[in-house]
Amino acid sequence: MADEKFDAIVVGGGPAGLSAAYVMAKAGMQVILIERGEYCGAKNVFGGIFFTNVMKELIPDFLNDAPIERNITKRRFAFLSQDGEFGGDFKFDRFNKDFANNSFTVLRAKFDKWFSEKVEAAGAMIITGAVVDDFIMKDGRIAGVKARMEDGDLYADLVVLADGVNSLLAKKLGFHKELSPDSTIVGVKEILSLPEEKIRDRFQLNGNEGVAYEYFGYAAKGAIGSGFVYTNKDTISVGVGATIKSLLEHKLNPNDVLEHFKNHPAIRPLVRDSEQKEYSAHLIPDGGYKKLSKLYGDNVMVAGDAAGFVNATLFHEGTNLAMETGKLAGETAVESFKKKDYSAEALSLYHTKLKNSFSLRDMKQFKNSSETLDKNPQLFDKYPDMLGDLIAELFTADGEAKWPKERRLMIKLLTSENPFRLLKTAIDMRRVII
Amino acid sequence: MKHFTTMEDKLGLDKFTAFEKSHLKIKPGADPMVVEHKLFVCPAKVYELNDKGEPIVSFENCLECGTCRVAAPEEVDWNYPQGGYGVTFKFG
Numbered sequence: 196m197a198d199e200k201f202d203a204i205v206v207g208g209g210p211a212g213l214s215a216a217y218v219m220a221k222a223g224m225q226v227i228l229i230e231r232g233e234y235c236g237a238k239n240v241f242g243g244i245f246f247t248n249v250m251k252e253l254i255p256d257f258l259n260d261a262p263i264e265r266n267i268t269k270r271r272f273a274f275l276s277q278d279g280e281f282g283g284d285f286k287f288d289r290f291n292k293d294f295a296n297n298s299f300t301v302l303r304a305k306f307d308k309w310f311s312e313k314v315e316a317a318g319a320m321i322i323t324g325a326v327v328d329d330f331i332m333k334d335g336r337i338a339g340v341k342a343r344m345e346d347g348d349l350y351a352d353l354v355v356l357a358d359g360v361n362s363l364l365a366k367k368l369g370f371h372k373e374l375s376p377d378s379t380i381v382g383v384k385e386i387l388s389l390p391e392e393k394i395r396d397r398f399q400l401n402g403n404e405g406v407a408y409e410y411f412g413y414a415a416k417g418a419i420g421s422g423f424v425y426t427n428k429d430t431i432s433v434g435v436g437a438t439i440k441s442l443l444e445h446k447l448n449p450n451d452v453l454e455h456f457k458n459h460p461a462i463r464p465l466v467r468d469s470e471q472k473e474y475s476a477h478l479i480p481d482g483g484y485k486k487l488s489k490l491y492g493d494n495v496m497v498a499g500d501a502a503g504f505v506n507a508t509l510f511h512e513g514t515n516l517a518m519e520t521g522k523l524a525g526e527t528a529v530e531s532f533k534k535k536d537y538s539a540e541a542l543s544l545y546h547t548k549l550k551n552s553f554s555l556r557d558m559k560q561f562k563n564s565s566e567t568l569d570k571n572p573q574l575f576d577k578y579p580d581m582l583g584d585l586i587a588e589l590f591t592a593d594g595e596a597k598w599p600k601e602r603r604l605m606i607k608l609l610t611s612e613n614p615f616r617l618l619k620t621a622i623d624m625r626r627v628i629i
Numbered sequence: 630m631k632h633f634t635t636m637e638d639k640l641g642l643d644k645f646t647a648f649e650k651s652h653l654k655i656k657p658g659a660d661p662m663v664v665e666h667k668l669f670v671c672p673a674k675v676y677e678l679n680d681k682g683e684p685i686v687s688f689e690n691c692l693e694c695g696t697c698r699v700a701a702p703e704e705v706d707w708n709y710p711q712g713g714y715g716v717t718f719k720f721g
Contacts, residue, residue: 231709237717238693303721324713343712361695363708374699381696383672385639386720430720439699442670449672449696454634471632473720474639476672476694 201225201351203528204340205319206327206364208235210245210514211499211521212357213310217253218525220319224532227349228311228319229342231326236307238359240384240477243425243432244407245301246515249522251294254313258294262305264427265405266291267298269398272509273461274412275422276583280461284408291404297515300405300427302386327364330354337494340364352537354495355524357517360478362488362501370497371488376440378482378565380420380507383449384434385457387469391429397465398426409511410461412579415452418445419568419575422456424465433457433466436479438569449476481507484562490549491542496524504554508561508627519554564627571620573612578620581611636674640690647689648714652707653697655684659704667701692716 203219205212208230216228232238244267250257268290273282290296315321322342331339331348339350356364360379365371389397398406405426414422420437435449435456442449457466480486480503487503490496498504499517506512527545531537549555568574585604608617633639653675655661661684668676673692677685693715698707709715 231712233713233717236721238715240718240721304718305720307721326709326712361698361707361709373702374695376699379699381670381672381694439670439696443667443700446669448669448674450636450639450674457632466632469632471639471642473718474642474692475716475718475721476692476696478695478699 199350201227201349202532203227203353203355204229204349204351205355205357206340207357207359207499207501208232208311208321208323209239209307209357209359209499209517210310211501211517212355213307213314214249214253214518214521215355215357215498215525215528216319217314217317218522219528219532220314220317222529222532223318224529226319227351228314228321229325229327229340229349230311230321230323232323234308234323235311235321236304239303239307240382240475241303241513242382242384242423242434242436242511243300243427244298244511244514245306246297246512247294247299248297249515249518251297253518253522260309262301262309264300264302265400265403266295267300267407268295268404269406271406271408273408273410274579274582275410275414275459275461276579277413278460279583279587280410281583281586298407300407300425300432302427302430327358329367330364352494353528353531355521355528356495356497356501357499357521358501360480360500362497365488365497365501368492368495370492371486371503374478374480375482375486376443377438377569378480378486379439380436380479380481381439381442381449381476382434382436382479383453383474383476384432385453385471386427386430386432386473387466388430388472389469393468394426394429394431400426403428408465409509410456412575414456415441415575416445416447416455417576418442418447418452419572420452422462424462430472431466431469433462438481438565440569441572479507479513480505481565483565484558487558491539491545493539494537496527496542496545498524504558506557506561508564512557516554516557519552520549523548523552523554561627567623567627571623574620574624577612581608640673643692644717644719645689646714646717648711650711651686651688652710652715653686653688653691654706655686656704656706663701663704668697668705670700671697
């Protein structure tokens, strides 16, 4: 392989890298994708929902053979107090038809592997089990990469970095600084097996319907974070995520937070009688628009988590942003390939495309979310019980007449928290959530 | 069915292929107390102090998330393990 030169090298076999490679290979470019895992997906972890709006554009008939677990027809958003939960949910039968709401649970080890086979079938070459450590520079410009393997010097006109949240390569280029503890979430997750019938009964599901339950408030033992329960075919995914800064301040280990979450009275009945199958951990870049990396330079583009594309608001979108940014990087590469011009100026088309895409627009809309949460720790320690107590008391039949009781509880609320702070938190949350 | 709660048991669920050399290092000259002050945050509890107060790095248990790198960038020298080694997720 030593003297062979490719049109493009893609680093990383997740949804961003695979999408970029797919688009470029389809257009006839010579593409090589390098993945450090034993197979694409071997190192990849997420909460559980794959949003398939971009997959539908790339592979319209993907549902024929993609390893989908369940079609998410119900989503629940709940606020945990120490001993209870309060929240809301929605479920629509229309999500059962056609492409539904483009929300499916998948297991990444299976799904990314399946996607990588489609990318290979489209003509890209995939090498697994190789880490890319550095770039090959020629006349001050990127001319390829150095992979940790025999004959690991690979040359190409273009390098697409899709090497995930830790992206040591983008850091090497000075495209982004080190991830900061206040805007980086560590997520831990367990896969728990349960018979299909039990999953349907427990979560009130028909056929391959599935649920996504998200938990806020006191979900991370008082740290700034949240928890989730998602249904797969015959397993459920249960996990928590919290900012590293907040875990450090609270002296918490993520596994202890997960244990606490699994034993919360609202969660325990959902996970009972299950068998543990896997324990995993992964980082989530939660810095939003302001912490996005530089997106392109001469002969290089960055996509997906490597660039910081995650919408960690109520929507919890990530995989579709990864696919969209990978796809747009791929389309940009195809234009450069036609013009034989991979300069930063030519690749600025990537940025133009992003500006017109939901991926960058959503990042911009929620640009303050992680800072806002960092400034409002009361949402995760003080408020859950303050609000939980109010609701529990209001709905206790104790002989107290309703009007004086409501008045008393309102006064209690306004004396336990500064009304202006309460109002400000509510307004702040509006910007973070939706 | 009773669930595993300890780290050792949970990591036993996962598939690891250990490489001969560690991909994680505490930088020379770093205060070993970083283990107690910051690295308790590692989801696999890779970092511990031995009886003599020296850091022990159980790199073979690493889930490759990068938490330690973000929590203690001054003290931890982090890299990916050799390709094909380390953790291999069957579910993910």
